[in-house]
Amino acid sequence: MSHSHVGGPTADVSVRIAWADDAQAIAAVQVRAWPELYAGVLPAEVLPSDVDAVSAQWRQVLARPADARNRVLVALERNRVVGFALTSPALDPDCDPVSDGELAEVTLDPAERAKGHGSRLLQAAVDTLAADRFTRAVTWVNAGDDGLRTFFTDAGWAADSAHRELDLDGTGTTTVKQVRLHTAIA
Template sequence: MNQPHHPVHHEHDHPPGPLADASVRLARVSDAPAVGFVQAVVFREAYAAELAPEVIAEFQPQAFASAWRATLEGAAAGDGVLLVACAGEQVVGLAAVGASSDPDADDSTAELLVLAVHPDARRQGHGSRLLHAVVDTARARGRDRLTAWALASAEEVRAFLVAAGLDSDGAHRQRVVGPDGETAEEVRLSASLEAA
């Protein structure tokens, strides 16, 4: 019986997919410079409308990298876990999760301490992958609730978190974000991590 002949095309008949694999993994000490760079870029963007330019200028990659290096070396890790999103080998995002320090939280509450994706790497799923990894990490540590603080002015960030299942729980605070006591208003979102 003859099989129908299907010509083999060596050229792509469809648009090429992403050039690099996307992944999330635990951060390594060697990631500190890349993590510091991403955080500085994202924080400068996030706080641009909130703080004076001279305060924004204080958000330097080296300062963030030094703090993350100390955390990753164990000097300041505590209960926290730092995760990184990668495009191939390049770190393009970060998320940190740890115990909540809110006065109304108990031992079962985890806090998303930071979630940041470089502007050039957004809308590629890195934020969602990071958030899923944060939830998995929190659950693995026995936590059944996740909270996150977001700038009141950061509508896009809050929309992303709400779409992921977190909701505003009515808490708000003024966070000190500058060397001279400059503050920015934040609102808290939270979600249950218990299986439905």
């Protein structure tokens, strides 16, 4: 299968497990992507804007994961981080943390969309969950995010009828409705 994209071949794109040194680059992607991801959901002032502060949090996550199966993947274009994904045991009360893995986030730099990074990241995340011996993957998407939902359903994920209202700031004033999608992992 050959994919030709404007700008040449895709041999310079890859996905790998993140290193502690990636913290700054991951933080920068998050700070750029979240205002767009959460537009109309979260007030701008609660979104992280300080890359250094966010970077420090990532450095800690990458250096000392709470569980060996908490993984951070980065999508690269040449050596530049253009997106990241998080995988872990699923912690929902109705999930089995041994067999159910969660894809907690797939975030792309807004400037790097529609280049195939998201699909590669999703595939790598599922491969990583499989390597960690999970047999099912779940992810939560904002109910109104048709683009993200379509991205997952096109990749073979389906709604599993679970839904929740997420309290984003702890006060109950900023909530977002989410639906859970799932897929079997071969």
